[in-house]
Amino acid sequence: MIAYADDPAERMPHLAFVAPNFDPSRPVPVRIHSECMTGDVFGSRRCDCGEQLDISLKITAERGGVVIYLRQEGRGLCIGFYEKPCEPWSVDGTPWESGMSF
């Protein structure tokens, strides 16, 4: 795994998962994946991000490829350290409503 950031103090750098059999002299599969904490980590049923990431990691491991993991919430779920103009969501992925609790 390789971490990338413009600022060495960046706490959440972008990541590259490079297969051990990576050979840059031949064409290789590359997946650019936008972070989705609810899908990637918690297996949310509201998106297929986790499934896409799992499949990408499997294919790139088998074929010597790379998964580039962009540290950004791709679908605006308001999770993490990002300040984005979007609505907050509950734990199960439904829109947060006033008065809801976990």
Ligand SMILES: [Zn+2]
């Ligand atoms: Zn997702």
